[in-house]
Amino acid sequence: MSTPPPDQPAEETPTVSASGLSGPGDDSALISEIENTVYSSGQPIDSDVAYAGLRPKELGLALRGQTINDVLLEEFVGGGGMGAVFRGVDLALQRTVAVKVLSTHRAADEDTKRRFEVEAQSAARLDHPSIARVYSVGEAQGLRYIVFEYVDGANLRDLVAEHGPLGLNDALSFAIQITDALEHAWQRDVVHRDIKPSNILITREGRVKVVDMGLARLKQVDDGRHDLTASGATLGTFDYIAPEQARDPRNADARSDIYSLGCTLFFMLAGRPPFPEGTALQKLLQHQGDRPPDIRTLRTSVPRDVARTISRMLAKRPEDRYADPSALLTALLRLAQRLGISPGLLTTARSLTSDDMALRRHAPWMVAATVLVAGWLLWPRLAPSPSPPQPFELTGEADQPGVLPLTPPR
Template sequence: MDKYIGKKLDGRYEITELIGVGGMADVYKATDVVDNKVVAVKILKKEFAENEEFLRRFRNESKAIALLSHPNIVKVYDVGFSDKLQFIVMEYIDGITLKEYIDNEKVLTWKDSVHFVTQVLRALQHAHDRGIVHRDIKPQNIMLFTDGSIKVMDFGIAKFARDDNGTATDQAIGTVHYISPEQARGDETDEKSDIYSVGVMLYEMLTGQKPFDTDNPITVAVMHMQNTPERPRAINPNIPAGLEEIILRAMEKDAENRYQTASDMIRDIEAFKSNPSMTFGYYVEDGADEPQADSPTQYFSSASAQQEAVRLRKGQDNYEDEYEEEDYDEDEDEDEEEEEEEPRSLFIPVMTAVTIAFIVVAVFFVLWLIKGVIQGEPKNTTKYEMPNLVGMDFYEAKDTYTYLDIQIGETEYSEWEKDIIYEQDVAVDTPVSKDQTIYVNVSLGMSTVEVPDVKGYQYEYARKMLEQEGFVVDEKFELASDGTEASKVIRTEPEGGAEAESGSTLIIYV
């Protein structure tokens, strides 16, 4: 039996079962006896607890997720770092990994694929906006719920934009089948490295195979740097051409040729979803015939008619040459009279035809104007599928879905981050028209409360005071250096008088 099962960490998290085994940490299902909820506890393996590199990575994960608050990113509730035990308490996710789902389905539909990828991109944009690059995006790190929503997890090797201490070795880590060319080379990485990994993941979902796959990891890494992947439609012809372009652009070898942000990729995906037959013109099929710019347009039917007219005219000239010279003199006066009469005889019918044509055109023009006045301006019949706005920043949503008139319906304080949309009035995938007004409810963020100053109070009394203000209390013990009596509060984090979010965790030092 596992040594942690049945144990209670920090007097609060009762371990019930082992649910995941990783390279450097194991994940357990546990019960938070204080909040009476199920949580996941990630415990660093003992053999790595004294390794500074693994300790750094483990603490890095908790640091990264603590800075993030997004519906598509796993939440961190608590951390415990001591000499004997290193653990992270996270949101418990009752689902399967995207990897397991792909293995079961083999090839996903394009609708399912873009549904999952869009959520991943939103999570990444949230992280990138806060200077965090995941660097290990892969199906194994995407948890899938039964309702189709996903959560990105495992920020163990995440890079902080403000961290200048990374080494070349540090840059080259990641899962070889999904790493970007710059990661494979050990070069500097940024948010575009995550976008490459998303492209690889989308490639795999739609084709049922990875773009580069051999038994040798080094060979795979070299292929990411040098080889051109087989076009997805060559493997699965059912992939729409526009979606193939999105995949290939995300997987460009040169990071500057990729989508520059996750939001850029989302925009193309949403444009494609509204018109699956569209293409973006990023790539041209090999061997495709393209019209030459200098080649004149040829109208074959008109040219043939002209050639026939020339031939007939030449034949008529030859025929006329056969007339005798004497016949010409006899008919000369008669021809002159015919030439004078011919213009007069053609003038009347030509003018009549022109007049009639003018009248007909004028009548149709007037009728068209009358019809326009009666019916008004033609309505825009273009239809789009309603995107999922929940979890997006309100202003980002307005910039992304410019074809919709997105307006704020209600606002309230909530656990959602400020300006995040938590509800929309039109269901996802419902047909919507261009410029249709969509009302969304937007979070004002967590309401803030002044932390009561409980220094010197008895612990139980201080705890009740803080809980009445809506705070979650976490107790820590330390030796007092100022002569504070036992069981009395030495200090709190945040300190008394500071502003803190309602519902957040305060630490009482006793």
């Protein structure tokens, strides 16, 4: 089973893996260098100077163990273009949280601060079981930060890398949950703009949590660094970006999320994105001009109706896709009903709680309380009442060697 290529975002720093979930590793030399920068004669120096120009990993190591506004930055767990991510503790409420600290070059600009606040407020309005919540935003020591729900789960990219493509039941169930989350956001004028496997977490009960909802727009500050024609960079992730979004990030809307979700569903079933080869620019051109492969050429067991649904999600023109997440959700629910798929078909042969599983890796989002998974209103007419949540395992599929669907434990 080959490992899928990383969903490398345009802004990812070379010091952190593409998933943004890697731990600090052996960084003693870097830590020593940072300590010499942050402290002078044993005393903290001005934070604006201390943290200026630090890359996300360096920022993470510099801030690890510090407290900002009653939030303890307990452990640095990764970083990307926007900044460093920590597992933290809200000391006032005594709950585990995730904290994203913006890179200093972003936090310094007044227009970026305003956008940051508006987008974070928009994301905080979202209240959905498949969306990781935004708790608060703040500023301290010259740093801007966001406090999130902490999701104890593995992202789809790591799950597929570890175990291969998902079974049809689980891929569709996850796609339905993601679409329901997108529909909730769309009804509140929030678009994700960066749907990809590493932004989709699966909890221990097999439930979806979409992260960075409503915050991806923070990456598209109107400066030349995000103009594809100016610098070769653009908002989004090259393996999953919609054609119109690649041309101009301001064109992204809910239909762009549908395209990215189509790429993600393709990845779940095939173990690779539609256009896995080439440079970043070549991938952008493929998304705009090349016809994506039929999923059935890579996995013959996929039903034709599923292949047609993915094909429509991947239409080049936004108007040829599903009109909005609500229309896609209706189509996916009907498709699942025709195929006899229900949320009870979530899970296992090898437990995701094993030590070598992706769940043991650091994830920058984790749920502070048990996720409520009672079958919920996605499936009021499609399935009987689900059984209580169970840890899930992976089993093989007879007609597709190497493909590991998620099925219920006996």
